[in-house]
Amino acid sequence: MAFYVVQFLTGLASAASLFLVASGLSIIFGVTRIVNFAHGAFYMLGAYVAFTLTERFSGALGFWGGIVVAALAVAVIGVLVEMVLLRRIYHSPELFQLLATFGLTLMVEDLAVLIWGPDDLVGRRAPGFKGAIDFFGQNIPSYDLFLIVLGPVVLGVLWLLFQRTRWGVLVRAATQDRDMVAALGVNQKWLFTSVFALGVFLAALGGALQIPRDAVNHAMDLRVIVEVFVVVVIGGLGSIIGAFVAAVLVSELNAFGILIFPKISIILVFLVMAVVLIVRPWGLFGKPEAPARRTPGLTVNPWRPLTMNERFAAIAVLVLAAALPFVAGNYLLTVGSEIAIFVIFAVSLHFLMSVGGLASFGHAAYFGLGAYGVALLAKMAGLPMIACLLLGPLLGLMGAAVFGFFAVQLSGVYFAMLTLAFAQIVWSIAFQWVSVTGGDNGILGVWPEKWAASPSHFYWLSLGIAALAVVILRIIVFSPFGFALRATRDSPLRSEAIGIDGKRIQWTAFVIAGTVAGLAGALFAYLKGSVFPDNMGISLSVDALVMVLLGGVETVSGAVVGAIVYKALNIWLVSQTDWSKLVLGAFVVLIVVAFPKGIVGTLEALMHRRRKSSSSVSPLLTSRIESAE
Amino acid sequence: MSMVPTLLSVEGLTKSYGGVHAVRGVSFELRAGEILALIGPNGAGKSTCFDMLNGQNIPDSGRIRVLGAETTGKKPRVIWRMGVGRTFQIAATFPTMTVRENVQVALVSHGGQLFNLWASTARHARDEAGRLLDLVGMGAYAERPCGELAYGDVKRLELAIALANQPKLLLMDEPTAGMAPRERVELMRLTARIAREQSIGVLFTEHDMDVVFEHADRILVLNRGSLIAEGSPEEVRGNAQVRAIYLGEGLVYDARHREGASA
Numbered sequence: 001m002a003f004y005v006v007q008f009l010t011g012l013a014s015a016a017s018l019f020l021v022a023s024g025l026s027i028i029f030g031v032t033r034i035v036n037f038a039h040g041a042f043y044m045l046g047a048y049v050a051f052t053l054t055e056r057f058s059g060a061l062g063f064w065g066g067i068v069v070a071a072l073a074v075a076v077i078g079v080l081v082e083m084v085l086l087r088r089i090y091h092s093p094e095l096f097q098l099l100a101t102f103g104l105t106l107m108v109e110d111l112a113v114l115i116w117g118p119d120d121l122v123g124r125r126a127p128g129f130k131g132a133i134d135f136f137g138q139n140i141p142s143y144d145l146f147l148i149v150l151g152p153v154v155l156g157v158l159w160l161l162f163q164r165t166r167w168g169v170l171v172r173a174a175t176q177d178r179d180m181v182a183a184l185g186v187n188q189k190w191l192f193t194s195v196f197a198l199g200v201f202l203a204a205l206g207g208a209l210q211i212p213r214d215a216v217n218h219a220m221d222l223r224v225i226v227e228v229f230v231v232v233v234i235g236g237l238g239s240i241i242g243a244f245v246a247a248v249l250v251s252e253l254n255a256f257g258i259l260i261f262p263k264i265s266i267i268l269v270f271l272v273m274a275v276v277l278i279v280r281p282w283g284l285f286g287k288p289e290a291p292a293r294r295t296p297g298l299t300v301n302p303w304r305p306l307t308m309n310e311r312f313a314a315i316a317v318l319v320l321a322a323a324l325p326f327v328a329g330n331y332l333l334t335v336g337s338e339i340a341i342f343v344i345f346a347v348s349l350h351f352l353m354s355v356g357g358l359a360s361f362g363h364a365a366y367f368g369l370g371a372y373g374v375a376l377l378a379k380m381a382g383l384p385m386i387a388c389l390l391l392g393p394l395l396g397l398m399g400a401a402v403f404g405f406f407a408v409q410l411s412g413v414y415f416a417m418l419t420l421a422f423a424q425i426v427w428s429i430a431f432q433w434v435s436v437t438g439g440d441n442g443i444l445g446v447w448p449e450k451w452a453a454s455p456s457h458f459y460w461l462s463l464g465i466a467a468l469a470v471v472i473l474r475i476i477v478f479s480p481f482g483f484a485l486r487a488t489r490d491s492p493l494r495s496e497a498i499g500i501d502g503k504r505i506q507w508t509a510f511v512i513a514g515t516v517a518g519l520a521g522a523l524f525a526y527l528k529g530s531v532f533p534d535n536m537g538i539s540l541s542v543d544a545l546v547m548v549l550l551g552g553v554e555t556v557s558g559a560v561v562g563a564i565v566y567k568a569l570n571i572w573l574v575s576q577t578d579w580s581k582l583v584l585g586a587f588v589v590l591i592v593v594a595f596p597k598g599i600v601g602t603l604e605a606l607m608h609r610r611r612k613s614s615s616s617v618s619p620l621l622t623s624r625i626e627s628a629e
Numbered sequence: 630m631s632m633v634p635t636l637l638s639v640e641g642l643t644k645s646y647g648g649v650h651a652v653r654g655v656s657f658e659l660r661a662g663e664i665l666a667l668i669g670p671n672g673a674g675k676s677t678c679f680d681m682l683n684g685q686n687i688p689d690s691g692r693i694r695v696l697g698a699e700t701t702g703k704k705p706r707v708i709w710r711m712g713v714g715r716t717f718q719i720a721a722t723f724p725t726m727t728v729r730e731n732v733q734v735a736l737v738s739h740g741g742q743l744f745n746l747w748a749s750t751a752r753h754a755r756d757e758a759g760r761l762l763d764l765v766g767m768g769a770y771a772e773r774p775c776g777e778l779a780y781g782d783v784k785r786l787e788l789a790i791a792l793a794n795q796p797k798l799l800l801m802d803e804p805t806a807g808m809a810p811r812e813r814v815e816l817m818r819l820t821a822r823i824a825r826e827q828s829i830g831v832l833f834t835e836h837d838m839d840v841v842f843e844h845a846d847r848i849l850v851l852n853r854g855s856l857i858a859e860g861s862p863e864e865v866r867g868n869a870q871v872r873a874i875y876l877g878e879g880l881v882y883d884a885r886h887r888e889g890a891s892a
Contacts, residue, residue, distance in 0.1 A: 302727045302774050305751070480737040480745040480753060487723050487734045494721035497683070498735040498790060499709040500743060508744065 236286020362423025368536025396518020
């Protein structure tokens with residue numbers, strides 16, 4: 001019995017830190033409508049800075065002062081980020097905001113390694129809370145008791161802040177209707193900045209307070225952000241009470257889940273989240289989101305199938321690509337195969353994201369499932385390569401069918417957060433279920449059969465499948481189903497009113513995208529000869545997002561160009577620098593801020609403008625002018 | 630008149646939010662080819678009533694039947710398949726598609742082809758889409774991006790979309806809101822003509838009394854959730870209770886219409 005009580009208290013102590021971070025995220029979202037992906041990065045920075053300060057300054061004052069100063073210092077960094085970056089993208093589509101803050105996260109990860117080194121740092125214990133308290137023979141660290149008290153205290157302080165101060169009233173008003181608050185003459189700029197500062201302060205404080213419990217490392221940002229996303233999805237984005245209740249719930253589920261499913265405890269949290277999402281899609285304490293505002297600057301040019309000339313051009317490019325083995329060496333061919341595989345991956349995400357309007361932040365899960373599908377079939381069942389390539393992606397299909405069902409119940413940022421959480425769950429299973437997946441060691445020795453083994457043959461195989469995937473997805477885009485999917489994205493209200501079951505359409509699209517991603521993963525497993533948990537990691541999901549954005553999210557074929565450019569750049573970059581995340585992150589931020597239309601989108605806009613200026617005023621417009629007179 | 634079948638029958642429709650009775654015991658019928666206006670001051674329960682009819686809101690009690698089939702509490706998409714088209718107060722169309730494609734999507738849905746992954750939508754029911762667009766006077770705009778249209782044209786396009794499933798009943802929520810006066814008259818004349826030709830029943834809510842009195846065959850007046858008057862435009866215009874609710878408004882319209890008619 002005492003053991004369970006202690007387990008319960010440990011859970012409560014973990015909840016405190018989680019609550020701080022989640023409430024910060026919620027407050028920022030409530031006012032600015034930005035889901036701050038970089039929240040985990042600020043949490044991590046809080047921990048690192050606090051580590052440095054508490055090591056430098058001794059004594060109780062040094063420790064507690066260090067923690068508070070660290071949180072304040074990170075809050076100042078947060079203010080700078082808000083002023084320099086976020087102010088530029090408040091009016092961008094939410095996908096771009098998520099992506100920009102994600103780019104920031106990547107940069108911070110590399111910067112943390114650069115400053116503090118790659119090793120785990122173990123901080124000192126908290127003065128005054130070094131010991132443990134005996135509870136019927138079980139030890140409870142007294143620091144845990146401190147955290148258990150701290151959580152509700154912070155909740156109370158936040159409550160007072162929002163209920164009893166003028167600033168708090170403004171924040172609550174802005175959470176309800178920020179346009180109205182602006183219309184009433186409140187200086188929104190500084191309201192947003194101060195809210196962001198408070199949110200970042202809470203995240204950094206949450207990180208700093210973890211030092212006595214956990215080692216500081218440069219992967220803690222992603223771990224916490226996934227947990228925080230789960231917390232806010234359960235509790236309801238924008239609700240502080242919700243963040244508290246859900247933080248306790250998730251922490252307790254983790255604490256007791258370990259006892260029930262020691263290997264895959266995260267399953268329990270997932271199940272609870274799934275139930276909450278079915279019963280209350282906007283979270284326990286959240287409010288249903290108003291339908292997303294129309295994204296400004298969305299395509300005015302309707303999509304069209306390629307003209308005859310464009311088709312010939314595409315075939316010519318394909319023939320040229322197929323001739324590569326006659327001029328290039330083995331290394332280049334391997335790079336070419338990899339690029340072809342990522343073209344498949346990128347177009348699958350593009351289909352979901354641009355056609356369906358569903359920006360998945362965890363698309364790598366289905367890529368990875370396809371790869372593991374192949375590896376398991378080849379190694380365990382010993383099936384021939386063709387059979388593996390055909391059946392392996394079915395694992396991606398099944399994963400997409402299960403997760404997609406839940407994910408399409410949501411939209412916008414909730415969808416993004418949920419897909420990310422799902423991908424993390426799949427990743428953890430691959431990582432933890434060592435007996436089947438080999439855990440961190442992966443599954444080795446997945447080599448193609450003789451007929452596809454040579455680099456040139458494998459290149460042709462990849463290129464052929466990539467061309468096929470692109471063509472098939474294009475056909476689907478212009479099929480009745482593709483139009484129904486776009487209709488659901490354009491106007492859920494209208495599509496429902498003409499008999500379209502939007503959720504079923506989106507679910508089908510999710511499954512199609514997941515299967516195609518699985519196909520890419522299956523080829524990837526053969527290309528590398530092995531699979532690892534990282535084949536379904538977050539950075540791979542982001543790679544796909546960046547490829548789509550780089551090519552142009554509002555174009556039909558941007559993803560192909562984006563994948564080729566990005567992958568070539570990435571392979572080259574990794575060979576040139578150790579700080580690829582830093583460069584990549586900066587690159588992502590740059591695209592979002594400077595080139596939101598992407599390569600193909602920008603080209604199209606340029607061509608469109610030239611066509612417009614060359615042709616005289618359209619007859620339709622003239623007739624309209626006449627009738628107006 | 631009794632030969633014309635009852636298209637829509639509403640019995641004892643009731644909805645309350647907390648202690649507020651938004652709609653209480655509303656009953657009425659609508660016949661094929663008839664144009665029925667639902668009017669009332671702000672907060673009278675028009676929108677709540679309307680949302681229950683088209684499935685966006687579920688009534689606490691009461692029954693709604695379309696051609697004898699129960700639609701109470703069914704989803705909008707199910708109600709659409711039972712032959713009910715609708716337009717929204719703020720026109721809802723697909724801005725990233727061309728005008729023709731907007732109609733084609735509705736035709737695809739009507740033809741049960743939503744999960745067809747292979748066919749070409751561009752070729753699907755192209756002529757029929759063109760016919761619908763001609764019907765609402767948008768034929769010349771068929772290849773234009775919907776996002777570039779003037780609002781009045783968007784409204785007409787929306788009407789074409791709503792007609793794609795050959796509806797028996799058309800629900801129009803403030804069809805002329807946000808339009809210029811001349812466009813209002815045009816849209817309502819168009820709607821009335823189509824309704825008569827295809828014997829479609831039309832139920833619409835409206836704030837513009839000119840539109841209501843000129844185009845409605847019959848008018849329902851809601852106040853505080855209850856029907857307080859029902860009848861022809863003349864009957865409603867002469868109703869003292871309605872005048873009281875609309876204060877001077879009813880008189881103004883009254884006078885203007887009589888003068889307009891004699892002029």
